[in-house]
Amino acid sequence: MTDRDGTRDYDVVVIGGGAAGLSGAVSLARSRRSVAVVDAGEPRNAPAEGVHVLLGREGVDPLDLLARGREELRGYGGEVVGGRVVGAAREDGGFAVRLSDGRTLRSRRLLVATGLADELPDVAGLGDRWGRDVIHCPYCHGWEVRGQRIGVLSSGPMSVHQALLMRQLSEDVVFFAHTADPVGAEDRERMRALGIEVVQGAVAAVETAGDRLSGVRLGDGRVVERDALAVATRMVARAGFLAELGLPLREHPMGVGEHVEAEFGGRTEVAGVWAAGNVTDLTAQVGAAAAAGTMAGAQINADLVMEEADRAVARMRAGLPFSARAEARAHEAVAGPERHGL
Incomplete structure (x- = not known):
């Protein structure tokens, strides 16, 4: 040099x-x-x-x-x-x-x-929890949220796959359709067979209690209680x-x-x-x-x-x-x- x-x-x-x-x-x-x-x-x-x-x-x-x-x-x-x-x-x-x-x-x-x-979806509060209880990879973070109430935010072509992977870690998984096109019949059937609830409607924000994620608030005001939220960025x-x-x-x-x-x-x-x-x-x-x-x-x-x-x-x-x-x-x-x- x-x-x-x-x-x-x-x-x-x-x-x-x-x-x-x-x-x-x-x-x-x-x-x-x-x-x-x-x-x-x-x-x-x-x-x-x-x-x-x-x-x-x-x-x-x-x-x-x-x-x-x-x-x-x-x-x-x-x-x-x-x-x-x-x-x-x-x-x-x-x-x-x-x-x-x-x-x-x-x-x-x-x-x-x-x-x-x-690049995260434009949802209030999402970035504040990123890398903690807002996660993206079941292999990187899944063990840490095993058995908890997990939400999956539809945000890209891998979101349904992400929901199926999260179901391996918890029996309580909710799929938030958000602003995506309607879930296809085949994917919807898979999720129904695995007990994954599909929630329609745009997501407005993530809710917290103390320093923990507590739920997902929809545009109509409904809040679905969740402990962790998976997002495919x-x-x-x-x-x-x-x-x-x-x-x-x-x-x-x-x-x-x-x-x-x-x-x-x-x-x-x-x-x-x-x-x-x-x-x-x-x-x-x-x-x-x-x-x-x-x-x-x-x-x-x-x-x-x-x-x-x-x-x-x-x-x-x-x-x-x-x-x-x-x-x-x-x-x-x-x-x-x-x-x-x-």
């Missing part, structure tokens, strides 16, 4: 400091790549009391998990840069990543792991800055939001750019996002290795000596094994 007019140079800049971004960065740093993670400090799961279905770390506080990840990355020579990315452009065969405070980071490759934003990848590189957000085939399209392993249609985690897989849980980040990191390193090998072959064929400068640059970030206590 070198300082150049306030600009930092890296092999890889990772945009997004969640599970996917940090996991990808760690895999790159362990391959002795110079890597920086740009983190805006806005994790999607910050309101949640714990991360679930994460083997060996069940129930860990989301912020504690990320703090541990940052510590691990720094232990391998990686950097965490606080800031928000506002643009990314091609420059000198690589990329220039612009931050909102005017700083620029240059890199040979990009890994985009910025996650997604949940519209999920939109936080990656609008990629449009400058010709990588747009596209509608997800399941109709649940917008994502960055990527191959298995994270490679996107734009050469040199990879994506991992919720920015491309809208339904990935923390464990799956972390795994995708690790895979993308390995794929990026392999891509760089092949580029360097081909460059070395070209020099050899031209009768030129091995370039020690390129080798030194690859090792600048890591002084040696003793840096990591290995």
Whole structure:
């Protein structure tokens, strides 16, 4: 890495400091790549009391998990840069990543792991309870509301499926049709067979008692008592800055939001750019996002290795000596094994 007019140079800049971004960065740093993670400090799961279905770390506080990840990355020579990315452009065969405070980071490759934003229905009080007793994923939060009075707010193409999943966790599930088209005959029959009541009418607000959700108020004034409410949000990848590189957000085939399209392993249609985690897989849980980040990191390193090998072959064929400068640059970030206590 070198300082150049306030600009930092890296092999890889990772945009997004969640599970996917940090996991990808760690895999790159362990391959002795110079890597920086740009983190805006806005994790999607910050309101949640714990991360679930994460083997060996069940129930860990989301912020504690990320703090541990940052510590691990720094232990391998990686950097965490606080800031928000506002643009990314091609420059000198690589990329220039612009931050909102005017700083620029240059890199040979990009890994985009910025996650997604949940768009909630316009219902009063819904956002205030989000991540607590207004939930979206039965696998992430379902155990915590098992046996309770659960409501499901119709808010997208996955809402009926969500209601069927919630019925696995409680015998008392109510489906609020809200403003959606009438529930289809087949779905209505499934819910009736499982004892899921369908309540017609627009939902106006969620009611609370103390610091707990207590019910769902309809537009006509009726209140249906509930302890938890499941909502299928519209999920939109936080990656609008990629449009400058010709990588747009596209509608997800399941109709649940917008994502960055990527191959298995994270490679996107734009050469040199990879994506991992919720920015491309809208339904990935923390464990799956972390795994995708690790895979993308390995794929990026392999891509760089092949580029360097081909460059070395070209020099050899031209009768030129091995370039020690390129080798030194690859090792600048890591002084040696003793840096990591290995």
